[in-house]
Each structure stands twice: as structure tokens, then as C-alpha cells.
Amino acid sequence: MTRASGEGQRGRLSRRDFMGTAAAAMAAVTFVPRHVLGGPGNTPPSEKLNIAGVGIGGMGQNNVRACESENIVALCDVDWAYSADVFKRYPKARAWKDYRKMLDEQTDIDAVIVATPDHTHAVVAMAAMQRGKHVYVQKPLTRSVHEARMLTEAARKYKVATQMGNQGHSSEEIRMLCEWIWDGAIGNVHEVHCWTNRPVWPQGIDRPKDTPPVPDTLDWDLWVGPSPMRPYHPAYLPFNWRAWIDFGAGALGDMGCHVMDAAFWALKLKYPVSVEASHSYEVHQMWTRFENKETYPSAEIVHYQFPAREGMVPVKLHWYDGGLLPERPADLEPGRRLPESGSIFVGDKGKILCGTYSENARIIPEAKMRAYTRPAKSIPRIEDGPGGHEQDWVRACKGGPAASANFGYSGPFTETVVMGNLAVLNPGKKLEWDGENMKVTNDEEANAYVRPAFRDGWSL
Template sequence: MKRREFIKSVAAGVGGLSVAGTRALGAAAADKPLRVALIGCGDRGCHALLPNIVTSGMAEVVAFVDPDGRAVARARGCFKKYRPEANAEAVAAFADYRDFYKQMAGGVDAVFIATPNHQHGLPAVLAFRNGIHAYVEKPMAYTVEEGRRMLAEARAGRVVTQMGQHGHSNEGARRLCEYVWAGAVGQVNEVYCWTDRVNAREQPLAQDSACPKDLDWDTWIGPAAWRGFNRGLHPVGWYSWRGFGSATIGNMGNHIIDPVFWALKLGSPESVQLADFRSGAEGSWGLRDHIVWKFPKRGDLAPVEMHWYDGLKGDLHWDDSTWTPGTYKYIVKKEHQNLPPKVVEIEKKYGVDLGRCAAILIGEKGILCISVFGESLRFVPDSLRSAVPPPPKTIPRIRGSHQVDFMRACLGGSAACANFDYSQPLNEIVLLGVAAIEEGSGKRLDWDGKTGRFTHDAAANKFLTRPNREGWGLS
């Protein structure tokens, strides 16, 4: 198949044209590749997003944006690996995405944003104001207020959006929904989510040091409060520190909660509470979190209490003895993991291992367990699987990767499956958990989803937003 014919077939997708895809059919017609820029050329950008973009046959990479020149060089190398015939040096490069938009907005159709968490909002909003589609890594926003603003701006710009919880494109998440909607386990009242990630540190950051000459540190800091360069923050350590990362739940919550949110049609919670917390070093996120949300009745669906567990159990140290070797020192060994007691009980009762990262839905007739990225669905007890007739596959399946799904929508295909209309309410649940950690009292915080405010604790509302450094705000 010729390249032009291939792109046309991919753009056709699984249905008709999406309303948001109309700009793409003008500036980037279905017989032309999308002009794409990668904003954030670190680990996620280079190793997950860029290969999918380059090998899709749907896109032309026109710009790399990153304040670290070394990251841009790696992006060029990755591009060359997958497109050896292309001239990687011809791809434009920028340190500051504000400059990129000023100079190239008219020559770009879509951006992929894989910056550190604190820099997701502004580059996305600038894209929307220029009529540019945006794929934004999870969490799509840094605060509740920012997420709502991003959704409003995306709608106003009539652009295609996608949040990067890539498991939403997987088969297991769809089968979970179809089994739950068919009544396989009856009403679900309890949900437990857990992860083996620990995005925190027990020891403080080392002293600041001289900034590498290829790094524009002021641009890397962006909207966050100014501080000096520290190797514990860049290139990967920022996950663990307040002001840059979003706690462990901010890293993994959108992945693990997503299939539950979808299957149970959770919508907005009525409350959130930090039930347990173990602090880390000063400025670090916690070494252990237990968060509880309560969701009201939704039509015929029963109220749900959802629990989130992460971190270390007991008073164990977070060091070489507890983290998994060969990682970025943020994955805990299962024997040291802060697992939900209910999960431990179920594993013992049924002789099963439900994994280190997953969610369980406890229903009237049995238990469903969905894996971290929505790949696989398990029944507990296993005999439940044969007792329940397989429901029909009613949800459209995604052909290709999560990134291809986004680009297909940009080319006029069906709406991206994890677009902001779906993903912003999910991300808000996660960020309410982060706000509960920030608030820190451990008391129940009642939530009004319509107004976007905590109702009985005005002081807690300050954790729904953040001040932005001058020149980096969402004006």
C-alpha cells in the first residue's frame, strides 16, 4: 500500500468524522501527514511517544522542544533510528515552548506533550489557542483548577485531545466494562486500587550544583517557584518532589483508576479523605498514602467507596533494601508494599496473586481484577469466569497504539478514546487525592463537583490551584 493510501485508511478509523477533527482536514488533509511537534524529549517522549509517532506513517515530525539540549540530541537519534532515510537535523529545535508557538504555530497540526507534570497546562492551552491538537501525558493537569481550564480551552478551540493513560486503548479495560454492564458481579460497592510505585524520597535532596551548559534551567522550572539546579530533580527525580511531581497517585492513578471510572460510571465524588500517610524528606511526597473517595448513587448504580494504597508498609526505609534493583528507584518489592488489607485477605482466601499494580471491584456475585494498564481481566474466584456468559463486545476497539488513536482523530476519524471530555473528570479524581495529601489533616473533605469547591472547608480550596511564576501563567 502506498503511503498516501495508508494514511487515508488509518484516518477512516472505526467510524465517521469527529467534530474536533475539522481543522485537521483543512491544514492537514487526510492525504497528508500530520505536522507534529514533540514537547518534552525526555524518557517518556523519546522512548514511548516518538517511536509510535514516527512509525505510524501518519505524521511528519517538524519540531523538538526541550530546555535540555542533550534531550533534543537524543530525540534526533531516536528519530534517525526509526527513520534512517530522513534528515533528523532538519527538524527544528526549541528550548522554550513559548518561542516554539510564536515561531511555528502556523506550521504545526498537533503536539505531543511529555514535559514534567508541572509543565502540562500552559503548552496545552497555547496549542488550543492556536487551533492545534494536543496529546498530553498523564496527569493532564497539575491542579483541579488547571484541569478545568484546559478542558474549557480545548472545547473553545474545537481541537482533538487525548490524555496519555494508554491502557484506555487496551482490550482488558473494555472487557471489564462489558462484564460489569452485563451484571456479571452485580452491584459494586467497594473498589481497591494499589501500586508498587513510590514517588517519594526518605533522604533530602543534595546541595544544588552548577547547571549543565546545555540546559536552560529557568525554562525547565517554568511556572514553578524558582530554585537552583539540582541533579535530584533532573532528568527523572522530579517525580518525587512537591512543586514538580504529583505524588505517587499523580503518577499512576490515571492508569489504575481509569478502567474502574469507566466501568462504574463514577463521575464526580462526594468526598475525599487522606486515611493514612507517612511523610518523606522535606519537600518530598509521602512514603505511604491511603486515600478514600466516596461516590453517590448514579442512576441504578449503587454508591461506591474507592480506596487507593501506595508506598511502604510499616516503618521500613526507602533504600536499596526495599526498592527493586535496576529501576529508577521508585518500584517497591512486593513483600514491602503497602497493600490493601482486603487484597491480602482475598489472595490468601483464594490462593491467588493479584499483582503489584491493579484494581479490584468487589461485587455482590464476585470480584473482578483489572491489571495496571488495562491489559488483562481476572475473575475471583476463577470459577466465576465459566459461570458468567461472555457479554458481546459493544465498545469500539482501538486499532494501533493510543498515540495512533489520537492521530487518527486529528485526521478526521472517530473522537480519540481518552479525549479530555472523558479524561478530565478522571484526572480530577486523582488530583483531589493529591489535594487531600497537600491539605494533610486526614479529615473528610466534602466535594461539590458542580462548583469545583470543597464545601465545608474553605481553607482546603487553596490546594485546588497554585500560583504561577511571572510569565508562566494561564492568562
């Protein structure tokens, strides 16, 4: 732990001064929390965190920039050409390619931002937490159910501050929507429809056949990480990896942690009891079906069933992507369009329509919205706007309240999101799910995706 500048340079107290100070301290009745004093694993609010970024070329550079109020001491990426501008922005930060060497050799790191592709989220975050580092991990928290459970349990074990990078969870809008639903604005919610316009990258495709050379600046072995090795190809990186089953979580993993967030929070969801899916498929010439086993499909629908919980009725949640949409609500006035990504909450007394991050939430039709008396705010607010989600985590690292999307919340949430991909990979089947034991109970073959095998040399 690195101390604030100047600490350790104060003058020594005389014995008289010390005794007087000690007596005053004994007479005081105010308890000073350990996190205020500092010490191992605790950074006082007055000190700056020493933060490392792993996977900084894409969204990671925005996460790092949102934490510039702290000390950016280390930057790690497997492709230094792709990340060159970020390294230039922080010339004092040590540069690394292998996060394992960084964590072993650079001992001044307090907290780590993880924004690598989905398939390496878990191994990087786990390595950091095992060393007592706080972690911020981009969404989806992990690619698989098992990885999400392991990170949730590790955060609890190592007592570190955590946050998943679904920034809408820190917004005013999602809190307002939760308060409306808990106020009974539309009665008992028994159904939710969530959708996105993603993917905006190629899906439903086969593995490329050509094998171009690996760029000199890229460590391909580290990029592949725990997934099965394959030849390098620009079809995978720097962006389109989301499509590939070995590397990403598809449109559902990418946007589900945004669009489904309000439903998961407001309806107090945890594990579904069943999930089923259907999807589009590609064809070759002569209308021969292409059995794709490399990428997620170009469009899909997933149906989750949740049981009654905490006084709330059972609920069905439906997911649509690839341009598919739910049926237009009859309550929606002519001329109003569904957003490109959003949700519809269906209650026994009405409906709420909102956008991707719960923005523009309205009871429909508008006449019902105007007649509704909004409840008083009951959920603590977080400083909103750019960087607010990251700063929520920074405060937690310094001993403040747990971050809004800490792993205690975002771990089970991610399990539910990526559980949908298990159904997508087994279309036409209704998979019965034992969430506590992470097991499909009626189809043993479907359990393979719950805990995908790691390549030799990699583990949690």
C-alpha cells in the first residue's frame, strides 16, 4: 500500500505531548474505523489509490480515464500497438503485457480495472483478488455461470471492493424505475420483455480458414488465455471477439447486463427455474442448413421463468436480439416507436416502457403517466454522469459503502444473463435449472457450457 505524499515525515512527539494526546484519545467516545486510519487492505479517503488497468485498448481506456483522480501506476495489454495512445497518456505508469507478472512484480498496486475480452475476465480478476486487490470488471462479469460464481465467492472471501462495469446501475433512472415498481405503479409485474439491436458484428459464421501471421506487437498466446488455442486471425480482435463462443458472450452477454438490469433489481430476481431459446440459422447454397458451432446466432429469443420471491409473483422474462422485437403494446399511442434497445414491464395494472439504461421510462399510455403520483426517493443516489460508476467503486475501495454493482449483486445477475446462452446453444429445449448447484437437471449434455474447460496451464 502506498502512503500519501509526505506521510512518515512528521516531527516526533515529546513524551508530554504523547501522554496528553493519548489521554484525550481515551476520553473520547468516538470510534475511528480502521479504514479511516489506513493499514493493510484499507486506503483512507484522503489517500489516492494506485490503480492498474488490464485490457486498456477498448472500453478499458475509458474506465481508466474515469479514475484519473487516483494514481494510474500500471497498464497492461497484450497488444501494445492497439493500446499505444493509452500508454502515452500515462507515461509514469509501468507497462506490461502479462498481468500475472504485473501482479507478482509490481507490489504498489491497490486496485485493478479489468476490461479484457470476456473469456479472460475471470482469470485476471481472480488473480488480482487473491492478492488483495480491489477489482472493477467490465460487463459481462464473466463468460460462464461457473466463473461468475467463483468471482462472487472470491470477493466475499478476500473482502475486496468490487464493481461490474454496467454503468447504468449507478444512474438516477434505474433507481426511479425500481421505486415506481415497488410503489405498485403497474401492480404485480408478471412479465418483462427486453431487447437490443445487437449484434452489430458478424455472427452465425464459421471459423476462418486462412492463417495470417501474428502481428509483432501482439502476444497471441496471452490473448487466447484459458480458451482452446487456435490460429490468429483479425476476425477475432480487436472487436469482433464477442461473436465467438470461445471468447465472448454474444449480444446477450454484451447488452443483457445493461438492458436486463432494471428487471433483475426491481423484481428482486436471482436464479431462473427454467430457460429455453430459439434462434436464426444460416444456410449454404441449395438451402443446406449450416450447423454453426463457432459463433452465436445472428438473432435469438430467450425465455426465462422465475419463481415467486419476496412477496412478488412468478415472472417470465423474454430476451430478443438481432433485430427481433416483442409485440408492440396495445397501450402505446400511434406514432410512438419502440426504442432500438429497451424493456417493457407488464403488470396487472399497466405497463412501463423504457430504453437500454432505463432512460425515458414512462408508464404507457402517457395519460396514465401524467396521472401517476411519483413516490419519494428511497434508494440512495450515486453521483451520475461520465465516470460516476467508476468513482462509486473508488469510494468503496477507500472504505465507503459497497459499490452499487458489487459482485454480490452482479455475480448472480451475470449467472442469469449467460445462462441464457446455455439455452441458445441448445435451442428448442426447455432446460430446467438448479441455480444453487449450477446444474441443468433434465439434460446432462447442456451442462458443458456451465463450466467450459480451461486450456492446460490456466485455472481459477
